[in-house]
Amino acid sequence: MKFIDESKIEVIAGNGGNGAASFRREKYIDKGGPDGGDGGWGGSVYALADRNINTLVDYRFARLHRAKNGESGRGADCYGKGAEDVVLRMPVGTVITDINTGEVIADLAHDGQKALLAQGGKGGLGNLHFKSSTNRAPRQCTPGVEGERRELQLELKVLADVGLLGMPNAGKSTFIRAVSAARPKVADYPFTTLHPNLGVVRVSAEKSFVIADIPGLIEGAAEGAGLGHQFLRHLLRTSLLLHLVDLAPMYEGTDPVHEAHAILNELKKYDEALYNKPRWLVLNKLDLVQDKEEKVAAFLREFGDHTRHFAISAINGEGCKELTYAIMEHLEQVAKQKQQETENAQQAAPPIF
Numbered sequence: 001m002k003f004i005d006e007s008k009i010e011v012i013a014g015n016g017g018n019g020a021a022s023f024r025r026e027k028y029i030d031k032g033g034p035d036g037g038d039g040g041w042g043g044s045v046y047a048l049a050d051r052n053i054n055t056l057v058d059y060r061f062a063r064l065h066r067a068k069n070g071e072s073g074r075g076a077d078c079y080g081k082g083a084e085d086v087v088l089r090m091p092v093g094t095v096i097t098d099i100n101t102g103e104v105i106a107d108l109a110h111d112g113q114k115a116l117l118a119q120g121g122k123g124g125l126g127n128l129h130f131k132s133s134t135n136r137a138p139r140q141c142t143p144g145v146e147g148e149r150r151e152l153q154l155e156l157k158v159l160a161d162v163g164l165l166g167m168p169n170a171g172k173s174t175f176i177r178a179v180s181a182a183r184p185k186v187a188d189y190p191f192t193t194l195h196p197n198l199g200v201v202r203v204s205a206e207k208s209f210v211i212a213d214i215p216g217l218i219e220g221a222a223e224g225a226g227l228g229h230q231f232l233r234h235l236l237r238t239s240l241l242l243h244l245v246d247l248a249p250m251y252e253g254t255d256p257v258h259e260a261h262a263i264l265n266e267l268k269k270y271d272e273a274l275y276n277k278p279r280w281l282v283l284n285k286l287d288l289v290q291d292k293e294e295k296v297a298a299f300l301r302e303f304g305d306h307t308r309h310f311a312i313s314a315i316n317g318e319g320c321k322e323l324t325y326a327i328m329e330h331l332e333q334v335a336k337q338k339q340q341e342t343e344n345a346q347q348a349a350p351p352i353f
Contacts (some may be wrong), residue, residue: 005156005196005234007059008099011118013065013084014042016144019124022075023137031256034138035077038124042147043067043083047109047115054198056154059088067118072142072265073126079199080123093159093237099151117152121145132299155233158196160212161331163235165267166244167259168215171284173197175244175314176213179324195232200271203328212238232270239334240327241279243307247295248288257302278330282307282323287316 017039024032060183066089071080090096096105096115106115122145130138146149164172180199196215202208214234235241247258260281268275281303289295296311312327 005056007056007154008063009059009154010149010151011045011086011088012063012064012066012149013044013118013120013147014038014069015146016042016121016123017070017080017142019126019129019141020073020075020078021127021139021141022125024076030198031134031136034127035075036126036128036141037073037075037077037079038126038129039073039144040072040080040082041123042120042144043085044120044147045068045086045088045118047088047090047094047117049092049107049111049113050092051092051111053089053091055091056094056156060092060152067120067147069123069147070123072144073141077128079126081125083120085120087114090154091156093157093322095155095157097153097155099153103149105152110133117147118148119151121147142145157237158198158234160198160234160238161209162201162211162240162242162327163238164211164213164244165235165241165263165279167246167263169250170244170246171314171334172244175212175242175282175312175320176286178314178317178320195265201327203324207328209240209328209331210280232267236271236274238277240330241274241277242282242327243279244282244284245299246285247283248285248298260303261306267332279307281307283284283309283311284314286311286318287313300336 005082019038020036022034022036024035045065065086067086068083070083073080080169090108092108092111094106094108094119096108097103098105099207102311106113108115112246124144127138127141127349130140132138164176166172176197176199180201185284197213199211199213200208201211212234214232243260247255249256249259264275281300283296283299286292297308300309310319310323311322314320
């Protein structure tokens with residue numbers, strides 16, 4: 001299935017049905033009075049997060065989504081039938097924004113989460129609502145209200161605990177294959193990965209986390225080089241970034257230190273908050289390096305960053321298990337910290353009487 005992570009759609013809710021102006025007319029019943037019913041509600045348009053969907057491809061070509069109008073009221077106190085709502089199923093992690101106002105309508109962060117995109121119009125009132133002691137034969141009724149109409153931007157940000165970052169061919173796909181059951185494409189040329197891949201890393205029977213692999217960045221991505229920044233949005237929800245560095249580049253003259261700094265510069269250009277996320281260095285392809293300890297030490301001296309680092313070989317699994325244990329420990333600490341902050345906020349809140 002083709003991976004689509006953004007789309008534009010238009011949603012139109014149904015109009016409410018018109019109220020009816022009618023009078024009771026039956027044999028042997030004189031002056032039956034008004035009996036016009038109300039119109040029915042127009043159908044609304046909702047979005048529903050569905051964990052079984054992982055792409056917005058359904059909305060790439062189906063751009064217009066319209067709910068039906070409510071039925072008009074009729075005589076004999078018959079109310080119009082309300083129209084059924086339209087429910088649009090979307091991947092978990094979809095952010096829905098109103099194009100005209102820039103307002104974020106919904107952030108579908110949980111499976112089963114439902115959000116109203118366009119409210120259906122209310123049905124009009126029939127003339128039976130207007131009768132009174134001074135107006136015994138009302139002929140007025142009200143029309144139904146028009147449904148809402150919106151142009152929306154859909155943007156998918158995958159939900160993962162850990163994100164992989166690095167140049168093309170740094171071994172990100174090989175790493176995710178080594179630590180999870182995901183099987184992204186691996187080949188000996190750059191840009192093998194063309195769309196994000198998710199893998200579940202199971203540390204034990206009770207502990208696991210989700211890792212996201214995105215297409216590699218290159219220097220100049222901010223100006224559109226390579227695949228640009230278009231997939232970096234998928235790292236915004238992560239708690240930890242793993243910056244994979246190729247210690248044995250396939251092209252002569254390639255400087256791993258220069259490439260590592262180039263990735264950080266592109267990250268900073270895209271989003272300062274993403275740049276400031278916790279980030280670990282993962283020095284990959286130890287199996288192709290002689291004098292491993294000396295090579296790692298030389299890289300760290302020249303790189304000049306005191307970020308926590310790990311040295312691994314994703315192709316044979318060397319160092320991968322230790323790295324996954326460290327990640328799990330970090331994520332547990334983050335979860336405890338968030339829980340503590342929530343408890344402190346609840347205690348600081350004024351009591352409700």
